[in-house]
Amino acid sequence: MKSPTVKAVVNSKIGESIKGKIAVLIEEHFDQTEFRKFNEYFPQKGYQVEYVSHLWGNPQLTFGSNPDTGIVEDHVIVTTEVNDIHPADYKGVICIGAYAMDRLRYQVSVKKGQKNQAPAVVFLRKAMDTENLKIGTICHSLWLLCADPSLLKNRQVTCAHNIICDVENAGAEIIYEGDSTAELVIDGNLITGKHPGMVDQFMEVFVAEMEKQTPRQAIVAQI
Secondary structure: OOOOOOOOEHHEEEEOOEEEEEEOOOOEEOHHHHHHHHHHHHHHHEEEEEEEEEEOOOOOOEEEEOOOOOOOOOEEEEEEEHHHHHHHOOOOEOOEEEEEHHHHHHOOOOOOOOOOHHHHHHHHHHHOOOOOOOOEEEEHHHHHHHHHHHHHOEEEEEEOOHHHHHHHHHOOOEOEEEOOOOOEEEEEEEEEEEEEEHHHHHHHHHHHHHOOOHOOOOOHHHH
């Protein structure tokens, strides 16, 4: 049996920043379906994909996808430290699916009553408060926002069935469709998807939300 080709993305960035950049938070055990789709679709639409993580003082780290076939088929070489970037420099921020976001909410030390201080969580607090910045999650990646309930309190979302309890305990309202969670939910700047099977729809909606004109832009366009 022939082994699959191992793929690597050099220097974290895919495509040209024609319309802007999308920061994709990533760690070990990321979803390879979303990874491959992001790398193709967003650059085609004029957006550069920049993979971002906490590098623990290293100039770069290499992360692997979930071994869905028993082999880690996809790798990404990340050189962008989440502590060093500003949300306003991006048009969108996406938390990639699978177990990567659970790893990104890890704290070396904790104090009773203190909010989660993991670098990716601190970044998300800033990102959620950044005007006109879209935040996206798919499947298990909503885990990262669960690390700070203030990020999800009273927000309407969807997620994988596995983490319903986590998300509801964080204060969010999960939207259901029959006996399942909804495929996709938009609540202001937050776009959430159920699972990798609807990643195409998620990407289309995410781009459409990024490209919506603000009232000021609409006025300028009419002049």
